[in-house]
Amino acid sequence: MLYNMSKKIIKTPHAPAPIGPYNQAVLVGNMLYTSGQIAIHPITGVLVLENIQAETKLVMENLKAILTEAQMTFENVVKTSIFISDMNNFTKINEVYATYFNEATAPARETVEVANLPKFVHVEISLIAIK
Numbered sequence: 001m002l003y004n005m006s007k008k009i010i011k012t013p014h015a016p017a018p019i020g021p022y023n024q025a026v027l028v029g030n031m032l033y034t035s036g037q038i039a040i041h042p043i044t045g046v047l048v049l050e051n052i053q054a055e056t057k058l059v060m061e062n063l064k065a066i067l068t069e070a071q072m073t074f075e076n077v078v079k080t081s082i083f084i085s086d087m088n089n090f091t092k093i094n095e096v097y098a099t100y101f102n103e104a105t106a107p108a109r110e111t112v113e114v115a116n117l118p119k120f121v122h123v124e125i126s127l128i129a130i131k
Contacts, residue, residue: 005029014065016040019118025066030131032070036083036124037062038117052089052122056096059125064100067129074100076129082111083124093123 010025010032018024018035025034039048039058042065048058067073084093090111101107107127117124 010066010070012065012069014042014069015062016042016045025070027070032067032072032076032127032129032131034063034066034127034129036081036118036126037066038119038121038124040119047119047121049121052092053096055121056093056123056125059123060096060100063125063127067127070129072129072131075102075105076131077101077107077127078130079107079128080109081126082109083114083117084111085114085117085120085122087113089122097125 005028008027009023010027011023015024015037019040022035025032027033037059039055040046040062041048041058042062048054064074067076082093082097084090093111
């Protein structure tokens with residue numbers, strides 16, 4: 001059985017433009033792979049770092065915009081990766097993150113504390129989704 005494995009670049013003005021040589025997301029067949037999103041406001045380009053909850057919410061909204069552009073929702077997400085600069089923020093990040101998923105059908109996930117993130121933000125999240 002042959003599958004259509006063409007690569008389609010997903011790009012939306014409703015999520016921040018890439019800050020390097022990468023794309024917001026790539027759709028291969030029915031699988032969507034997003035780049036890690038940080039709390040950059042897509043219209044102003046300004047970082048939103050007022051508190052970890054606001055930062056996490058903007059990251060999730062940026063991911064939502066990419067999913068929407070790919071004609072998907074958070075229900076299509078099968079895997080997320082969360083990178084945080086301080087594990088002490090895990091509970092607050094998780095509270096915001098949880099509002100985007102149905103707990104019974106939530107995706108697989110890992111959360112990793114790292115030394116630094118792009119632009120010295122506190123959280124970065126990427127995901128994989130399937131149609």
